[in-house]
Amino acid sequence: MLKTTLRQNSGQANYKLKVERGVSLYMVFMIMTLLLGIGFGMSALLLSQLDTLRGIGYSVLAFYATEAGIDRVLYIDQKTCVNSPTRLACLQGAAPVGSQPLSNGASYTITIEPPGGACTTLTYCVKSVGIYQQARRAVRVGR
Numbered sequence: 001m002l003k004t005t006l007r008q009n010s011g012q013a014n015y016k017l018k019v020e021r022g023v024s025l026y027m028v029f030m031i032m033t034l035l036l037g038i039g040f041g042m043s044a045l046l047l048s049q050l051d052t053l054r055g056i057g058y059s060v061l062a063f064y065a066t067e068a069g070i071d072r073v074l075y076i077d078q079k080t081c082v083n084s085p086t087r088l089a090c091l092q093g094a095a096p097v098g099s100q101p102l103s104n105g106a107s108y109t110i111t112i113e114p115p116g117g118a119c120t121t122l123t124y125c126v127k128s129v130g131i132y133q134q135a136r137r138a139v140r141v142g143r
Helices: 002-019 023-079 087-094
Strands: 107-113 125-132 135-142
Touching: 023 087, 023 107, 023 125, 023 135, 087 107
Parallel strands: none
Antiparallel strands: 107 125, 125 135
């Protein structure tokens, strides 16, 4: 009786194997497709984040260039124009005109503005725009 039961069970197992043939291959294919989709999604997110990080680095270098422009004007003011009766005219004559390149590839452009309008100080305002790659940063300082 035990032998008969085993033979019947083994026949059912063989029948199931014949009917469900290829199911494991289909499951592996579906799992691999899912993992591949997750991998592509993660790589797309990673690449966009890398672009953002690169932009932040460029922004910092552009800000340093802006700061260099402000420092240049303040240095000229202290060394050349501090005792000048027409301080604004002295600065506008002594400050560099146009884009000034820096050694790291960045550049800055300065604009000296008289009081009034956007400049709310009594002597002058300096606007410096720093550029590095695609990043532009600007700072306005009043003195």
